[in-house]
Amino acid sequence: MKLLNQSIAIISASLLAIVGLWGIVFYYNLIAEIKQGIDESLDNYRKQIIFQAHKDTVLLKQVNFNEGFYAIQEITKEEGIEIKDKYVDTLISIPKGTGYYESESFRMLTTAFEDDGYFYKLRVISSMVEKDALINHTFRNLLLLYLLLIICIVVINNIVLRRVWQPFYRLLRQLKSYRLGQTKKFPLVRTNTTEFINLQNAVQTLLQSSNASYEQQKEFISNAAHELQTPLAIILNKLELFVEKNAHKEEVISDIGGTIVIVERLVRLNKSLLLLSKIESKQFLDRKEVSVNEVLQNSIDELRDLAEHKGLLFSYKEEVNLIVNTDPALAEILINNLLRNAVFHTKSGLVEVCITDHQMIVQNPGAQPLNKDVLFNRFQRQGGKTEGTGLGLSIVKAICDLYGFDISYRFESQKHHFCVTFR
Amino acid sequence: MKILVIEDEKDLQQNIVQSLEKEQYIVETADHFWAAYDKIENYKYDCILLDIMLPQGNGLDLLKMLRKTGNTDNVIIISAKNALEDKLKGLDLGADDYLTKPFHLAELNARIKAVLRRKNADGLNTISSGNLALYISERKLLIDSQEIPLNRKEFDILNYFLFNKNRLITKTALAEHVWGDNIDQADNFDFIYSQIKNLRKKLQNADADVEIEAIYGVGYRLIEK
Known part of the structure; x- marks a missing residue:
């Protein structure tokens, strides 16, 4: 995971927690605030109703909420003393059309008062905000806020981090291409961080x-x-x-x-x-035009007796006369070692050598593929032979590296293929 | 034939001296620069074996001084360095051959004889032993004046053996000499056996006075019957 994405993921997660928590707190605070306001207005209502009822007893006849926002019931004195002021949330059916009612949430104050020696129970209601709607709203707004924040952070992060981390990435690039003993310059970037x-x-x-x-x-x-x-x-x-x-x-x-x-x-x-x-240590710096074909033929001649003794045959094909600019002694060693390797590790059969445009391919029969990763390492003897120096292929690789040739190995149809691409 | 061995490593020097004395050469030694210089100044040698790294000086400088004074003794450089430049520089300065340590004594022998043969064209163009005569330039073998056809390898082998009459030739030494010295992995030298077998048969059939004898798993030597 990239550093940039990692920081964004962490920020997003913590922001989600913070915004979520804040949403809950915000919601409860809001509800409390609203209730407090409604309760105050209900109290004012009560005072007004009691005052009006004293002047106009018609008001005392309103026993349910059908015609207004309050209801008055006559009660006994004992009951009247019993009743304490009480604010509750309640649901009340409200007519919404002919014969159609719907429950809505209300805040209700239940209280009692005395008028001319009679006791009454007074209930005053005031419509409340819809909690569902409120939650819905709050949630949607918060989500919007959250998304907005994330987008801002991603954008800012991208711009700032990219710029701030630039020297780091440049250093990393240089380090990646650094080769011990080959790269002369140490990785260097200009930075004030x-x-x-x-x-x-x-x-x-x-x-x-x-x-x-x-x-x-x-x-x-x-x-x-x-x-x-x-x-x-x-x-x-x-x-x-x-x-x-x-x-x-x-x-x-x-x-x-x-x-x-x-x-x-x-x-x-x-x-x-x-x-x-x-x-x-690059002590061979000679570069001359060397014919791979010639060197290869000499090498085959040298090895013919050994090969015949082992019951091996050579097949040699050339498509072009391949001229390579390199040190003649090293070219000889390179080709010789590859051929010797093939002859040395083959019990019987055909060693095929082929020169194509820019390539020399040596094939010899084998039972199983060699381990590519360590094939060219020093002292890697695969197949249990101990008579060799274990350096033949390392030398081949070193020569290829020195002149920028490419050496590759593959195992195909029970044959080892060594391919040198001259460039 | 007089040979001067300039080598500071006592053991190596003694090995070389012992080997050369078997070939009936008169051998003298020097183990540092100025001792070598004195001997070269005062005596004439048929061949000088010269180590490059010497106490009190460099063998190449010695060679330079030698050639400047018009000395034409044969010089074979013997060096632990296998650097191509050293080799080229040595040969440039007038060395006749360059041999890298470690070497087989048989190889040293062959090199000395080849150098001597090249310089003194008089009569040394043939090597003979009993009824056998090998014409080196013509690459011909005569046994009892009868030409025996040899292939290239067989000729090289016989030539090497004749240069090293009665001396041990290890399989490796022979393989390196005849089949090239880039031997890195061909540890199985049994393949030279078939060549030796053919050569032996030819010598036997022609009733040659020499024969190639195997030395128990080490190598071969050519002896006069």
């Missing part, structure tokens, strides 16, 4: 330290790999000399042989790590 200045400072501090550790890590891998080269050379050569010296001792040699294989694996791993860190 303290919170945003603080945010920006915090972000910059964070990025600076991430950047520093990223660089450090890169340098460390490269340095470590470098430092390992000489010791690895010593071990490898020592073992080779040892084997030559003891070539006739079969048992010793087969043990040492296993060790040599592992050292050689270590050497390859180290070389791959060095290559990867060199690509990532």
Whole structure:
């Protein structure tokens, strides 16, 4: 939910509660006020009626409300003393046409008075506002007020918040496109808002330290790999000399042989790590016109013996002569690694390579799709093979990233498809 | 043949010396810049193995000084750096080859012999062993003056083996040398076995004086019968 909508939702809900509560209070206050006014006028009425009745006894004959707003009944003295002034809300049938009556709400004062020694009960009525109508009215007005308020708030919020939060959104946009180790400039927006200045400072501090550790890590891998080269050379050569010296001792040699294989694996791993860190630190800047077709054919030739040994066949199709502007050594590594990957991970069948306009596609048979998310990560070995360095596809990805090529993977009709789009 | 090994890492230096002495070279060593400089100034070598990172100086500077004074000794740079620029710079300055650490001793051997062969065109164009003669430029194999046809890979393998007579060649070293050094994942080198098998058969059928012997799972070596 957007910040803007969130604040509007909260304001709307609280406004609804406030306006609703206020409506109820307003309603009861209004009713009380109205009743008080009516009661006062009823009291005045009574005084007038009693005064008039004293002068004109005809008035005392009006026993019901048919002809006026009061009714007088003669009562006993005891009854007269009993009766206290009482204001009540009541419903009284009022004739609304011939033979048609309707109940309406009235305020009625019941009282008693004495005139010339006789006691009378006096009831005075005054018509009341219709409560239903009042509630209806109040509700409708309040609803209108509420809607009006909401509209105003939405509009004001939109204008004000958009303007106030603009630096935030700009910072966010820059952060989204920020890539560690690639983006040179830190996100920067001009703002006077303290919170945003603080945010920006915090972000910059964070990025600076991430950047520093990223660089450090890169340098460390490269340095470590470098430092390992000489010791690895010593071990490898020592073992080779040892084997030559003891070539006739079969048992010793087969043990040492296993060790040599592992050292050689270590050497390859180290070389791959060095290559990867060199690509990532952009140490290859050479750009030449490279024919993908040529490199690919060389690569297939190199791999043919291995493929034949495994019972694999290559199929090669070219639609165009694809020329790419890139580092020749890296182009070779990119294509080689993709092909080797396909050959290495295929037990038998056909490895299909195809060059189309701007694309190179390598397909090899497979049982199940690979996990796309981690496929190009370092040391991701899917399918349980441990002999590889686990860096082949990472190197492919790094080269693609360096030159802005696009590498994609999909699994279709029991085949892995690796597709490089050169741009 | 005299070879100078300029390498500051004692263990590596000793490995190289031991390996070279097996090839009957006269080997001398230097473990820092000025020691190397003195030796180069005062003696003539057929080949110099030069490490770039040296105490008291840079191997490339040494090479520069060497070439300036008109010294034409063969130089093979041995470096832990695999940077292309270093390689190009080294070759630009007049190095004859560039080998990245770590390397197989067989590869070093082959490189030295290739360099020596290139410089001294007199008679070194053929490698012979018993009744076998390999014509490198013509890419021809003669056994008892009889030409034995070889395919490209077989020729490269035999050439490598002859450069490393009696020496161990690991499967990896052979694969990298013959099938290219971009080996990243092809850990299964069994595929070279079929090539070796073919080559062996050809040598056997022609009654060659050499044979390729397997060394228990490590690799191969070529020996004279």
